[in-house]
Amino acid sequence: MKRLILTLFSLLFILIFGSCAKESLISEVTSPKGTNTINFFLSEQGEPMYTIIHENQMVIDTSTMGFEFKDQESLKSGLELLNITKTVEDEIWEMPWGEQKKVRNHYQGMIVSLKESKTPNRKLNIHFKAYDDGVAFRYEFLEQEGHDSITIMEEHTEFQLTGDHTAWWIPGDWDIYEQLYNTTKVSEIDAISKRDHPNLAATYIPENAVNTPVTMRSDSGLHLSFHEANLTDYSGMTLKVDNEALKLTSDLVHSDRLGYAVKTSLPAVTPWRTIQIADRAGDLIESRLIENLNEPNKLGDISWFSPMKYVGIWWEMHLGLSTWDLEATQAGGMTIDGGDVKHGASTENTKRYIDFAAANGFGGVLVEGWNTGWNYWIGFEDREGVFDFITPYSDYDLGEISEYAKNKGVEIIMHHETSAAPRTYEKQMDAAYKLMQENGMHSVKSGYVGKIIPKGEYHHGQWMVNHYRKALEKAAEYEVAVNAHEPIKPTGLRRHLPNTISAEGLRGQEFNAWATDGGNPPEHLPIVAFTRMLAGPIDFTPGVFEIALLQKPDNQINTTLAQQLALYVVIYSPIQMACDLPENYAGRPALQFIRDVGVDWEQSKVLNGEVGDFVTIAREERKSGNWFVGGITDENAREMTIDFDFLPEGKIFKAALYRDGVDAHYRSNPQALQIEQLEIKKGDSKTIKLAPGGGFAISLIAK
């Protein structure tokens, strides 16, 4: 009955708000609870069209769909209905690691089969899925006589907004996602103005487009986030912005080398185009829509990888204290005059980090700059064959270190910087992953700094999408998990390939050490939590305690120390770095929180939050049943009351509350911290002050 009413409602709305083009409703599908409805139409010219209704409110007005090809006519009109299939699915699947253990995949679907009225009568299927937390659709290209593949020049998927929403966006860069988020009305989005960022090794912004996830809030307070799921053998989708019409249109990353966007053999499906829809901002974070739209686990048991906290030889390079290259000419991404700066990845220094990790129960030690090639890794046109993923520098005894780490119960995290020369990397992949397996390493951080070689390819194009995928599949053969930096954006692939453990793909902590624009502002992470984080785990590398960055007088972290702690809960990743120097943790009681905090979760709850302003998340650790809470704010101080109703009945928790000191401020007094030890149970509540740029973290240890 409810379904019927909603259908009537939606019809009604179409009559009222429907675009002027004359069209007829073909069919509609509504989410299990009736929250979201997708309507599909065909125009008189046979153009496929759709609208999205959320709780009686039109959120996407009539929007068309279509494709342009290299060697065929475009496919956007002249289509007629062949058939409609309705589907219902309700499954529960388990994440081997994640924000929660059990995930419910519950939707109602519709497959619309279309056919060209005139020859060559090409067929096109459109798959729709209506979830209570959003909607998704994708295109299916069927066999065609005389064509074993298609070459897509452009995809025209429209998202017609129904208002001039507030948008949190980064430019539609084909090479990198490491920009600050902008907060503007859709009508004011200007990606072009974001070209030529001085701190980006590779950036290309051809259009006034945005990258996904892009999140918006309507004047009525409804939240929308646009992204894609299961990006496989296809190029990344940016969204071109029509500032007047308030319309987003898919704009695929091209290969200038090959002269097209996507080439794929038939039959083929595109990635899912997704819209997460939520009245409450926090529901965007709790949504598992993106993972649900991916294929089930293909790797089976991956117990060889365990979520962990790690330290590493990394931050000291960004502070200019040591270098990646043996000759000590590279630090903080810049060429330096060595002076008394030394190569970071020495056997001795690595052991120092291993000792620190062991003494604090951290599982991993990342070592960057261990292998040859770093002296030509950046600022050179031809970087093919420069990096060697097998050969350590002369001062790095890989065997001795692996043994030393093993005896201390610590695992070395491998590092593979490709300098955006993927062909060189692919040649060595087998050997490189084999070396890791032989030395008991089960995770690798990969990097793709710089412009892609060959010229004309971009990080987010199909060619690189397939490279990133190849690395994951190859790594899995050797029981290696991948944490890619300068990656393709996550699209939920971790469900299918759970060795996809984390990724960068945003402006991370490192920018705070050297960005010439003053580093990440306090609003950065309160935006990231509602944008980039909807795509998947983030290797943000929190945990800077020496926030003033003594070695970098012009830079400083724009958060308080308490917020650095909160990030271990707020920003999800199965691997979390304690990125500061061991000596900077000495004598810091706040270190206890990093020692305690979980990295693998039974469940997660967003207690409060507004995009770009603040967010508080509570997560229950698997096995232990301990809970951890993290809250962060932007440049504004706030007072929050946390209700501990999420705790289990009748259990008392040993709680430690880490919060901003009385006079804490992200600029003037970032390290003022107060830690309070107390006992907390369900029903208790606590009011906490957050300083400007501040935060808080709570550990709740089950007694």
Add this chain to the structure above:
Amino acid sequence: MKRLILTLFSLLFILIFGSCAKESLISEVTSPKGTNTINFFLSEQGEPMYTIIHENQMVIDTSTMGFEFKDQESLKSGLELLNITKTVEDEIWEMPWGEQKKVRNHYQGMIVSLKESKTPNRKLNIHFKAYDDGVAFRYEFLEQEGHDSITIMEEHTEFQLTGDHTAWWIPGDWDIYEQLYNTTKVSEIDAISKRDHPNLAATYIPENAVNTPVTMRSDSGLHLSFHEANLTDYSGMTLKVDNEALKLTSDLVHSDRLGYAVKTSLPAVTPWRTIQIADRAGDLIESRLIENLNEPNKLGDISWFSPMKYVGIWWEMHLGLSTWDLEATQAGGMTIDGGDVKHGASTENTKRYIDFAAANGFGGVLVEGWNTGWNYWIGFEDREGVFDFITPYSDYDLGEISEYAKNKGVEIIMHHETSAAPRTYEKQMDAAYKLMQENGMHSVKSGYVGKIIPKGEYHHGQWMVNHYRKALEKAAEYEVAVNAHEPIKPTGLRRHLPNTISAEGLRGQEFNAWATDGGNPPEHLPIVAFTRMLAGPIDFTPGVFEIALLQKPDNQINTTLAQQLALYVVIYSPIQMACDLPENYAGRPALQFIRDVGVDWEQSKVLNGEVGDFVTIAREERKSGNWFVGGITDENAREMTIDFDFLPEGKIFKAALYRDGVDAHYRSNPQALQIEQLEIKKGDSKTIKLAPGGGFAISLIAK
């Protein structure tokens, strides 16, 4: 010139305050700065007498000296002056470990040689030393014709007080020092009333006497502490109290078995009788008088022992969670019905503690109950031959554990409970210490619970004094350091034998787990710091975090959690235990303080303090230059302002302040703790609130 004036002064005072007995000043000696003066007299009857003057104030009025022997006439009068020798010494010596590195031994001395006027013309020398922080004297017995030894029945050394001072005292128990301190006027000291304490395995209080150190404060605010130094081949001295005359008289512990107090071959010297004198209570703690009166280091380099923090299988027995004996019949010193209680010292449980120690940078793991004998260790008349110091229980693999500990960089601390059967222990000493050396153990905790076997001997008599010494000397041969429980009181021997690392000899933490009198009251440690602690290092075993003692509903620690932290600085020992269960430290940010706090000091400063009320001590760690501050209070809340003038010029310290939570109280809310992180430099000051039974601890890590 100054000396002369003082001499005149002292003469003047003698005329005014001198006792009525007619006597003549023989000579006097004054401390280097002229602070303290000792006057020596002979009465008309040839009785040796002395007085002590401090800053023009008589602190000890005319007091006589003398001895009674078994087979000779007593020697207390009829003496005439033979000769007087004046000495001056000013040396600086180094403590291999200690409250400070360099110690200045600066005094002016006088040796008075006396001789009986009539036959047998026995000679007696009295050595006096005047320090600016106190005075000391001892007796020297010279060769006598026809006597190669003397047998002392009693020593009559008087200390005639000049007022009814407030005294902090424990009864003159010949077997144990584990009583609570009493605070009364001297006229009200009643040791007899302290007999038959229900929680003491051996106690014998024959007289209205007190044990030393006993500390007093005069109405004018002057502090005196009476003790002895270099107790060698002699019996311990208690001080008999004359409540009317306000006089203390030495009362030696006797051997009822042998029928005398001391037998010693000639020539011989007695221990030093010492009086520490201070206007400011804190100066008593800063005084190194006791160590200065001992012989120089006889062992030389003892780098095989390093000061350390340690954990151990110990508190869990006191909580009744596990047992010393394999059969699980003994817990918390009481016979129990095993039930699901298990033997504590299993290989598996020991490894758990080793892992915890390694993960927190603690150097040692104490394992009690590892060896056979525990099922007959207490409550049996004949305990000779019961304990075996070589044979582990069947569930304790000593070799495997030693190897496991070694690989984790942790050292096992051996445990030797003798159940007060020293002859059994002496038989096995060589084998026992050899076993330790073979397994890389360099320290032992020894115990002497119960009444001494053979009957008629007491813990504090000459026979046991020599046993404790023998253990130290024997242990040193095998590079073993000794931490004796139920020991003879420390008398500064650690200077001569620096493997004398620590000792119990007071009512320690363990009483809080089961004492039927409600445990140590909040004033206990503010008294201990000015009494027992003047004798030497204390193995108090601080660090209980689960203060409510969930397993012991009738018991609880009478301090706040913050005070437990403060004790690591306030109560000095080169080995400091983190005595609580590993699980009780989980998730506690306060653990960071124990991880950080030093155990070996370059210098120590008492910032404030009043006996029995409160005390704050700051100590600088050797090598690191880090500073740590601890402050504790009694049952009264206080506010203190700490000035950080003791810090070096121009250095900034990363400070963590651990203090009582707003509503903290040692009974109702002992675990409320606040930790504040800040930066501190010389010249800064901080006002801190201490809760009833509370305290605070500050770590200052050099940046």
